[in-house]
Amino acid sequence: MLKDKLIIIAILITIGIAIISLVKLGKSPIEINHIDKLEHAFAYFVLTLVWLLALKRTKISTYAIVFCCFFYGTIIEVLQVTITSYRFGEFLDVLANSVGVLIAFIIYSSFFKKNKAI
Known part of the structure; x- marks a missing residue:
């Protein structure tokens, strides 16, 4: 049943990343140097892995x-640089x-692509 919903989940994640990336967010009460880089890596890991799984049975x-x-x-x-004045593209x-x-590609290629049951 989850397989049927993966495309919708992938689209929602894609839209969610765009919204979070382009809207003005308040400051976090806890500031940790460069934690945003881990957040970026995690977000794009999830994005890529879900799209890979969602489109696994296609010719894409x-x-x-x-x-x-x-x-x-x-x-x-x-x-972020061109259409916002409050976000910075880096x-x-x-x-x-x-x-x-x-990382998502490596994990997918190492495990999910070989396992036909998933």
Whole structure:
């Protein structure tokens, strides 16, 4: 039953990342240096893994999905610079996004792609 809902979940995660990335958020009461990079990596890890699983039974290439997730992360950072005055796009954020995408791809390729039952 979850397999049927994965596309919807993937779309909601994609939209959620855009909203969180482009709206003005208040300051966190606890400030930890560079914790946002871990948040970026985790968000794009989840995004990529869910899209890979959602589109597993299609003819869409795994590499195309990974590229789209990487491209999406880059575009979001560019949009932060160009359409907002309160958010900052950073190269290190793009790098953190890419790390999350890469880790998801490695895990998917190592485990999920080989296991036909999932």
